[in-house]
Amino acid sequence: xxxxxxxxxxxxxDDLEAAIxxxxxLGMELEGKAEVxxxxxxxxxxxxxxxxxxxMMRTPDGHGRLELAKYLTPAAIVGPHNPPHNxxxxxxxxxxxxxxxxxxxxxxxxxxxxxxxxxxxxxxxRLCYIRGPEGIIIGLAEQLS
Numbered sequence: 001x002x003x004x005x006x007x008x009x010x011x012x013x014d015d016l017e018a019a020i021x022x023x024x025x026l027g028m029e030l031e032g033k034a035e036v037x038x039x040x041x042x043x044x045x046x047x048x049x050x051x052x053x054x055x056m057m058r059t060p061d062g063h064g065r066l067e068l069a070k071y072l073t074p075a076a077i078v079g080p081h082n083p084p085h086n087x088x089x090x091x092x093x094x095x096x097x098x099x100x101x102x103x104x105x106x107x108x109x110x111x112x113x114x115x116x117x118x119x120x121x122x123x124x125x126r127l128c129y130i131r132g133p134e135g136i137i138i139g140l141a142e143q144l145s
Contacts, residue, residue, distance in 0.1 A: 008056070008065035009093055011136060014078070016070035019133045020055050022110045023066060026095060026103065026138075028057040031065070035072075049073045059095075066093070082135045085115065092129060094139035100126045103140055107132065120144075 013019040020030060037051035044050075051072040058065050070076070083090060097103045100118055107130060115129035115137060126142040 008067045010067040010069060011093075012069050012071060012076055013134055014070065014076055015133060016053055016055060016068060018110070019068045020057070022107065022112070022133050023057045023068070025106050025110055027060055027097075028066065029060065031056040031058045047074055082131060085129065085137060090137070092137040092139050094141060096141050096143060098142070100128060100140050100142035104128065104130060 011019070024030065033053070033055045035051065035053050041050045041052065042048055053070045053072060055068045056065055057068060080087075085092070104112065104114065104118070110133070112130045112132050115131055118126055118128040120126050123145055125144060127139065129137050129139050132138055
């Protein structure tokens with residue numbers, strides 16, 4: 001059996017509104033907000049008393065989605081501050097953008113910082129990793145040819 005599609009990537013935040021603003025600035029669209037709790041939520045995530053506020057963000061092409069979540073109960077656990085990208089279990093989401101320099105500049109107004117620098121791979125792509133809200137890492141790629 002094979003998967004049918006990738007539905008979404010979930011990321012936990014403490015400041016949900018800041019995360020919505022950050023991904024909105026990137027160009028994602030807010031699809032909806034909700035709160036989830038109860039037996040199904042508890043069984044799915046394996047946490048007694050799970051109660052989350054969630055926001056579903058969609059890419060402009062409609063094919064990619066991020067589920068941004070803030071745990072109301074139990075409280076979120078804060079991990080190490082800004083772990084390096086080679087940390088086991090570390091993850092990132094990569095987005096293709098029209099203009100990487102402009103995107104980085106706009107996201108800086110939301111606290112984003114470059115992890116390294118904007119690099120160019122041959123004549124194909126300009127790439128970078130940035131830290132966004134609460135230290136998450138996202139990748140940006142600008143196709144050149």
